Amino acid sequence: MKLLLAVLLGLAGAAPLEDSKECTPHSRPWQVSLDTPSCSGALIDKWWIVTSFECAPRPYSTVASLGEHDINGEEGTEQHILVADVIRHSPYRSPLHSLTLVRLAQPARFTRHVQPIPLPSRCPKPGETCSVSGWGSTVPYQYGYTGRLLCITVPIVDDQTCVKTFPPDIYWGTMVCAGQENTDNCLTDRGSVMVCDGQLQGVQWFGYGCQNPAHPTVYSKLCEYNDWIQSMMDSYSPTLPTMRTANAPRS
Incomplete structure (x- = not known):
């Protein structure tokens, strides 16, 4: 996907821009790239990503890339995991919401380059x-x-x-x-x-x-969404085999 994007940008004459506001590499270990440079999200749990309504990916078609900084190439820090469940907050228009929860098909491995960001314990304050x-x-x-x-x-x-x-x-x-x-x-x-x-x-x-x-x-x-996020995470919690069932003898 990234190679195809680079080719398309090259054909269109859209060379990568210079920008002075580059983050310190890997200083945001919760940041997730959703298969395109124009959509990302935040890792909040080993299974879950929060993103906008507009960036909702396609289940089992989109790869979430964790541990990224420069998406033009592999840095050895990435984890590329297929997206499983995609839950858009509804209704979208009345009242208006723009939030999507994304469950990974397998859990992220927490490393120095891949870490979740805590959900808010309070609301942001003007001037903060x-x-x-x-x-x-x-x-x-x-x-x-x-x-x-x-x-x-x-x-x-x-x-x-x-x-x-x-x-x-x-x-x-x-x-x-x-x-x-x-x-x-x-x-x-x-x-x-x-x-x-x-x-x-x-x-x-x-x-x-x-x-x-x-x-x-x-x-x-x-x-404003802590309760909804927790409710969706509980409802769509992946079913993993227990130690007993995993080791049970086959009949």
Whole structure:
């Protein structure tokens, strides 16, 4: 898939972009690439990934790549695992949600390069500084990619500012806005991950900061979804053989 993507970009004349906001390699061991540089997610458990509604992969057709930094080649740190269950939060339109849970076909092996990120124990606070990471571009109106994981630093924007910035049919309470004029607020990865104080607080919903640098970008407010995430993880828990059944003699 990655080789095909590189060939297609070459044919289109879309050379990888230079970008000064490259993350320290492997400093985000929870970041997952979902078979394309424009969609990623966050590992929250050895079986589970959180991503956006738009980035929902196809079961048993998509490979999740863990332990990545430069997706242009193999670094020896990767784990490539097939996606099994894909659970989109519904209803999508009323009220609006944008969240997908992805179960891996086999558990991730935790290493120095592959680690889960904790779910939030609280909601983000206005003015709090958070980190957003993903593969894509941090330059508005440029949709190429560097191939390397990028990081930007964003402030959380208060709800009142979000409501005033966007039409009332766009902003709901299950969103959190981050980034504003004169700050970083653009990363074109449609599943970019926002972490505040070591906790997963958002995945990208609307990349408005890439369309208008004066606008914040909107993320799913993960603190509002803890109960739903835990419920889905319990309901779709993989059935593994017990030691007794695994060693039982065949009749």
